[in-house]
Amino acid sequence: MSDAIETYKVMGEHRKALRAKYGVPCPRCATARPKAHPSILMPQQRCRVDGYVDPRPELTDEQWSQA
Ligand SMILES: [Zn+2]
Numbered sequence: 478m479s480d481a482i483e484t485y486k487v488m489g490e491h492r493k494a495l496r497a498k499y500g501v502p503c504p505r506c507a508t509a510r511p512k513a514h515p516s517i518l519m520p521q522q523r524c525r526v527d528g529y530v531d532p533r534p535e536l537t538d539e540q541w542s543q544a
Contacts, residue, residue: 495519495544499536505529 496517503524506515516524520533 491544495536495541498544499540501531503527503529503531 496519500517500519502515503518503526504515505527506513506524506529509527516526518524518529518531519536520531521535523530
């Protein structure tokens with residue numbers, strides 16, 4: 478049971494690291510609403526606010542595991 482929780486935590490930490498390393502602020506948010514916090518987009522992610530899709534290719538397994 479505690480192993481599952483541990484795994485869940487580690488995955489959460491990794492997601493945070495991925496966002497810190499590969500996440501970029503949505504450029505459309507930045508121009509449309511400069512005072513609001515822009516959405517942070519991962520490669521190929523769509524901004525929920527304005528529908529902008531990050532054009533970068535999806536992370537490779539190598540990039541993913543290096544975060
Ligand atoms: Zn946006």
